[in-house]
Amino acid sequence: MNICYKCKLPYDSEIRIPKILPCGHGLCIICIEKLFKKGLLMCPKDNIIHQISLEDISTNYVVLEAIDIGNPFEIIKCTNGHEMNILVQTEKEKMKCSVCKKYSDSYYQCVPCLDQICIKCCEWINTTAPNSYRLRCSEGHYLRETLNAEVFYQSIRPHKKHNFFLCDGCLTKTNGRSLQCRQCKLDYCISCVEKYRNLDKNIELLFCSKKNYEGFFGMIIGKYELCNQRLVWRNQNTNFKCFSCGSFFNKSGSFICKECSIAYCISCANKLIP
Numbered sequence: 121m122n123i124c125y126k127c128k129l130p131y132d133s134e135i136r137i138p139k140i141l142p143c144g145h146g147l148c149i150i151c152i153e154k155l156f157k158k159g160l161l162m163c164p165k166d167n168i169i170h171q172i173s174l175e176d177i178s179t180n181y182v183v184l185e186a187i188d189i190g191n192p193f194e195i196i197k198c199t200n201g202h203e204m205n206i207l208v209q210t211e212k213e214k215m216k217c218s219v220c221k222k223y224s225d226s227y228y229q230c231v232p233c234l235d236q237i238c239i240k241c242c243e244w245i246n247t248t249a250p251n252s253y254r255l256r257c258s259e260g261h262y263l264r265e266t267l268n269a270e271v272f273y274q275s276i277r278p279h280k281k282h283n284f285f286l287c288d289g290c291l292t293k294t295n296g297r298s299l300q301c302r303q304c305k306l307d308y309c310i311s312c313v314e315k316y317r318n319l320d321k322n323i324e325l326l327f328c329s330k331k332n333y334e335g336f337f338g339m340i341i342g343k344y345e346l347c348n349q350r351l352v353w354r355n356q357n358t359n360f361k362c363f364s365c366g367s368f369f370n371k372s373g374s375f376i377c378k379e380c381s382i383a384y385c386i387s388c389a390n391k392l393i394p
């Protein structure tokens with residue numbers, strides 16, 4: 121997007137110079153000048169008030185350079201969607217990439233997130249699609265849809281051959297598309313994503329299947345009542361043993377029954393839908 125969010129006019133290198141606020145949002149210099157009130161400026165996107173002078177608002181050089189080249193371009197964004205305008209190249213000191221945790225000598229900086237992201241990870245962010253489901257990792261990062269999850273693992277562990285990736289949702293080795301958190305190295309395979317989508321759609325039909333026996337006698341004669349509480353999805357409920365299949369999961373979220381304090385994996389929860 122090479123247009124200013126506020127005036128919707130295209131940026132250029134002379135009049136509508138692209139600027140970037142400390143919150144990470146971009147505007148043209150003309151809109152910024154108009155938005156100043158008594159030395160304060162409120163970002164029209166998130167209403168954050170910045171106490172800053174005009175000279176201290178940095179120019180978005182990534183946008184500016186792209187205008188100079190005359191190329192249609194996409195602004196490089198961090199995983200939280202901020203525009204990143206600062207490309208740092210260091211010779212002496214290598215910096216650790218916030219996404220892949222590998223050291224690199226050139227990276228983009230996201231000012232609001234205090235993140236530095238290597239060129240490869242920037243490519244990842246800008247070649248993967250944000251996912252439209254509410255799936256997140258346990259750290260709350262939004263997952264992105266990759267076309268080829270194993271390629272990422274190949275790039276961070278080149279000494280091993282990666283023809284597959286391990287799906288954290290069903291613990292099976294697979295290849296191709298996934299929903300991925302690159303920071304936490306979490307992947308959900310497409311089959312898990314489809315199941316999750318089905319579950320999300322039919323969440324009102326999803327009930328806990330735990331049998332509560334009526335005392336010892338009930339146990340002997342097999343008299344029980346089903347718990348039948350609604351299950352809810354929790355991204356952050358990881359490290360669980362699935363009540364139904366008994367497998368251990370350490371990165372995947374789960375469907376939990378608050379009444380029984382038990383968790384179901386995605387596949388087992390999907391089987392509970394009538």
Ligand SMILES: [Zn+2]
Pocket residue numbers: 124125126127128129147148149150151152
């Ligand atoms: Zn503008």
Ligand SMILES: [Zn+2]
Pocket residue numbers: 141143144145163164165166167168
């Ligand atoms: Zn903002």
Ligand SMILES: [Zn+2]
Pocket residue numbers: 217218219220221222237238239240241242
């Ligand atoms: Zn990286």
Ligand SMILES: [Zn+2]
Pocket residue numbers: 144198199200201202230231232233234235
């Ligand atoms: Zn950011």
Ligand SMILES: [Zn+2]
Pocket residue numbers: 287288289290291292308309310311312313
């Ligand atoms: Zn899976």
Ligand SMILES: [Zn+2]
Pocket residue numbers: 257258259260261301302303304305
């Ligand atoms: Zn994450």
Ligand SMILES: [Zn+2]
Pocket residue numbers: 362363364365366367384385386387388389
């Ligand atoms: Zn299970």
Ligand SMILES: [Zn+2]
Pocket residue numbers: 328329330347348349377378379380381
């Ligand atoms: Zn229950």
